[in-house]
Amino acid sequence: MNCALRQLDSSNPAAALDYAVEAQDWTLAVDIVEQHWISMISRHLPTLRAALQHIPSDAADKHTAVQAGRALFGIVHTDAPGSLSLLPESPAELQALGASERAKDALSIGCVQSIMLRLAGEYERSVDITRRLSHLSRSALEHNPDEVGAQLPLMRVQWAINYQLHGSLTESTIEARLAFHGGRSQGVDFITRNAAGSTAMNWAMVGEPLHALHWSELERKYPDPDGWLEPLVRVAGLTARALTALDVLDLEHADTILTELGPPLESEELWAFVVYVHCQAALAHTDPFSALSMLHRAITAHTQHHTPTSFAHPLLRSTQIDLLLALGEGNKASALALSIADPAADPWTLW
Structure with missing residues (x-):
């Protein structure tokens, strides 16, 4: 087994992508980007950008997520139909798009755009796209469940963060709960734990400690992920637990959690x-x-x-x-x- 595949087996897609690019295994590099771009774009943006710069155009041409990423980074300009078109605004148009064969690509491209805007500090614009994505996803699940179902839980974790960082905590909680149930049904523990922690933090922030405790208990039923995902997944949950401890003036317990949080x-x-x-x-x-x-x-x-x-x-x-x-x-x-x-x-x- 080559180095890239070993890193994939160790749940380290960023290192795997580095090895695939170094070996010029473009098929594997494209596969890694398509399967893991949502998680890498938040935590390993330089690695992802460097890989997209190196992947040849002929290897990327038939892969919408790769094309969208390259264009968003300004690496190439693509004329692929609809590759960077904005999502429609009207509910009727979003409903129709969700029922079409373009739904999966539209979700991928829109999710890339929403995360990139978030990372740039453009939270209002990020949330505007996220609201459209949420509407689109409902239609896509109704009409194309087999095409889009697998990618939605991880996307919804990101949509919950988009809303969180804008202060739209109610909408964030809705997406996080959907991500939790989707991750649990897929058996993907890091999605489930991340979503539960985000939900707990949202409830704690709005002064609902009982709801926060419930979701914190759900979060702790799932193991901490290994490697680079660990800090990404644990921050929201630790923040929620510290806030609920402070709510009942259990300062010693809060201090223990805050030491772990850092x-x-x-x-x-x-x-x-x-x-x-x-x-x-x-x-x-x-x-x-x-x-x-x-x-x-x-x-x-x-x-x-x-x-x-x-x-x-x-x-x-x-x-x-x-x-x-x-x-x-x-x-x-x-x-x-x-x-x-x-x-x-x-x-x-x-x-």
Whole structure:
């Protein structure tokens, strides 16, 4: 067995793709991209981009996901029919597209676009596409279940993240629950665990600890994945558990979980949620100064993703106000609050 296949057997598609490209095994490289692009685009973007640069055009021509990825990265311009066309806006057109033979490709291309926009900090646009994808997926499942069913659970995990990072937590929970049930029926533990953790975190964020505990219990029924997937899957679940522990003032348990969670990594998409739970713990321990320092460092490290259309923006602004008040900096807190143009537009800044 060659190195690429060994890496695939070890659930490490990024390393497998590197080996396939090095060996110029373009058939295998294309297969890896088509099977694993959803997971790689979030965690191994440089590897994926480099592979798409090296894959020859004749090897990519008949593979929609590869063509879409190459075009989105600006590697080539393709004239493949509909390869980068935007999804239609009207429900009737999305319903018709879902019933057509183009449904599977449209879902793949739209999902690529939504993730790329998310990674670029364009959360409003990402969510706009995600809403269309959700409508399209319902029609596609009705008319082409055998064609699209297998790819939907993993896509829905990504759609849940798209919604989360925009602050659309209700829609995020809907997609995460669908991903959970789909992953469970397919026997794919990392999808099931990731989806359960995301659902638990959403409930914890909106102050529903009983629902959060229920989904945390479901999450822990599934094993931690090995390798690079582990931190991706565990962050939401750990954040949820820490928040529910803080809700009942079990500070010792919360501290244990936060030690395992650690500070937000620069590459972590859920960084704002991690900062938020650390700040809530610091407030419970009456240590707002260190939390405020961490919050400022995290915002500086994630400026591209701390945008007006991100959930991070209102969430961390309200958190900063809480920390300033705890420090006795009422004037600074008031000035920050007054800088919010429309506090009623977001529940996190309505106080």
